[in-house]
Amino acid sequence: TDGHYIHPSILNADFMSIGTELDRIATADSVHVDVMDNHFVPNLTFGASMVEQIVERSAIPVDAHLMIEDADDEAPAYAEAGAASVTFHLEAARAPVKLARDLRRKNTQAGVALRPATAVEPLLDIIGEFDMLLLMTVEPGFGGQSFLDTMLPKIRRARAAISEANLEVSIQVDGGVSRETIERCAEAGANIFVAGSAIYRAQDAAEEISALRELAQR
Ligand code: DX5
Ligand code: ZN
DSSP: OHHHHOOOOOOSSGGGGGGHHHTTTTSSSSSEEEEEEEESOOOBBOOEEEEHHHHHOOOOOOOEEEEESSSHHHTHHHHHHHEEEEEEEEGGGGGGGHHHHHHTTTEEEEEEETTTTTTTTTGGGGGGGEEEEEEEOOOTTOOSSOGGGHHHHHHHHHHHHHHHHOOOOOOEEESSSSTTTTHHHHHOOOOOOOOHHHHTSOOOOOHHHHHHHHHHOO
């Protein structure tokens, strides 16, 4: 959890040119890939075989965010596809501790994600089973939505509890992260920042990545 990391989301990239879209963000720390099944969220993207191809093509590690039902059965395939981290939603898992252990056994970092309306407190007793906590700062499903300021106290409470327990768990924020909102997230205790439209809409993605990194470290 030492250091601040920028993870561009390719959800708003041009899917017809995914190779060159990955090249545009090669100075980032990881590429965030949003897997959606049209059930957990009202949008559909791609599955494990596409993720495997992205892993092969990408110069940087792949951070898979699964917005899918049946995480227990579906998530291990993304570890097998070579993702460096696999994050599933708590709302979609029956046995989150067992699943985290399954993922870690496959040499992948295990992440757990919460929708905006899911409380973080019930998760705190098992947070040590994870490498990363993803706090959604928009309703999951689409890029380009506005950041929910009301999530800042949740980030702060999660960071306080993790520090109090002497654990090393990263906090990732995802949704509406931009030059306007990243400092508040960092100040509240997030250390991994997903940014989709902010980076892909920029003329110079590398410049946007370094600007975000600098603001996060302030
Ligand atoms: C939304 C996805 C995000 C999305 C972020 O459900 O999980 O990763 O791509 O896009 P922006 O940064 O545009 O909000
Ligand atoms: Zn995401």
